[in-house]
Amino acid sequence: MTTRNLVIKVTSGADAPERCAQAFTVAAVAAASGARVSLWLTGESSWFALPGRAEEFELPHSAPLPDLIEAITATGTITLCTQCAARREITEEMLRPGVRIAGAQAFVAEVLEDGTQALVY
Template identity: 75%
Template sequence: MAKKLVIKVTAGADAPERCSQAFTVAAVAAASGVEISLWLTGESAWFALPGRAAEFELPHAAPLPDLLESILAAGTVTLCTQCAARRDIGEDDVLDGVRIAGAQVFVGEVTGDGVQALVY
């Protein structure tokens, strides 16, 4: 089993099933004791803002706020620097526990020993 799982989610309300799958996998991995790092990019960047996850709806899926809360409690959630800038999202705007970082940090995470990476 991987020591660390890095998941990059690019989908948001524009592709709800793909988005939900990424958050579900991240939450299950965190609950299973796997070190998790979830990257919010593209349309998923909006979920770094307070209240935005609560607006997401997908029948027969776990509530996104619950998944995000469990990931934040057990792992790392990162908002892409460029994605944040394109949406005028600053560090003072994001949920507690969400960091903003760029490609250099992402590459450093996914090239570590024992790391598995998934992109949704």
């Protein structure tokens, strides 16, 4: 059986909590289902790359964001957009464990891999 790849770009954070939570939930469920997941944090979701920020996020009837992040990083990757990090003055040293910073070239390379599906939230 071929492993499926799923790349998810989440652009919203606390400004659009339902859309944000949906992206993290889909990523965690896909990871638990055996897909190779790559979650990209852009725009307002960039803040969740920092320790403690996901713990502040609450949405009724949604799984806690830290639990979803743990499920995603158990088998997949979480990447913070280079430009989004720079605009927010976020550096590698500031990131929560399991998060990396990379740019558009890495995103495009992941999306163009055979067997990859991409979603944007």
